[in-house]
Amino acid sequence: GEDVEQSLFLSVREGDSSVINCTYTDSSSTYLYWYKQEPGAGLQLLTYIFSNMDMKQDQRLTVLLNKKDKHLSLRIADTQTGDSAIYFCAESTYQGGKLIFGQGTELSVKP
């Protein structure tokens, strides 16, 4: 069945780059998404990539997609303390736009 996996924790120093990784299993996924969740809040859409793309860049965010290995990554350049949050990757399905979410990666940015 469909499954999305992420590592649970990542710690970086302020100013460094962060790379959050995700693997998925459904090769028919059309879009893959990155969401950010701050404590006690809902999910904020950061970016998404169509499955026929390899890379998408949006300001400090770079998404890389390796469709052969079913591997997705989110790179945050010049990471700031305000980037501390939980980051979820999600894949879309053809069933009514349902999303399958990973467990989330908690990013901790140390000054």
Added chain:
Amino acid sequence: DGGITQSPKYLFRKEGQNVTLSCEQNLNHDAMYWYRQDPGQGLRLIYYSQIVNDFQKGDIAEGYSVSREKKESFPLTVTSAQKNPTAFYLCASRTTRGQNNQPQHFGDGTRLSIL
């Protein structure tokens, strides 16, 4: 401002009680979704609706019910049959117009606890 409003922010349920969580959107979105989030886990889909007066079960529908009488509103009832209701509940919506798989947008959530 356009957006998704969930209320209340915090809710407490007594044993044997049904409670209803509200989700309203003014984005003119056709599809709406309810997710449950437990600590250290991703979001799990409870119910979703792609059009008024129609909805489908998600992966963990047991103990929950929904209705979709208006496009703007998709309330979720947590029934007494749901034995472990303590969780953070998130509502989302998306448009089904334009290109496929338009992203879902989320409300700020309701935290439900047992008294």
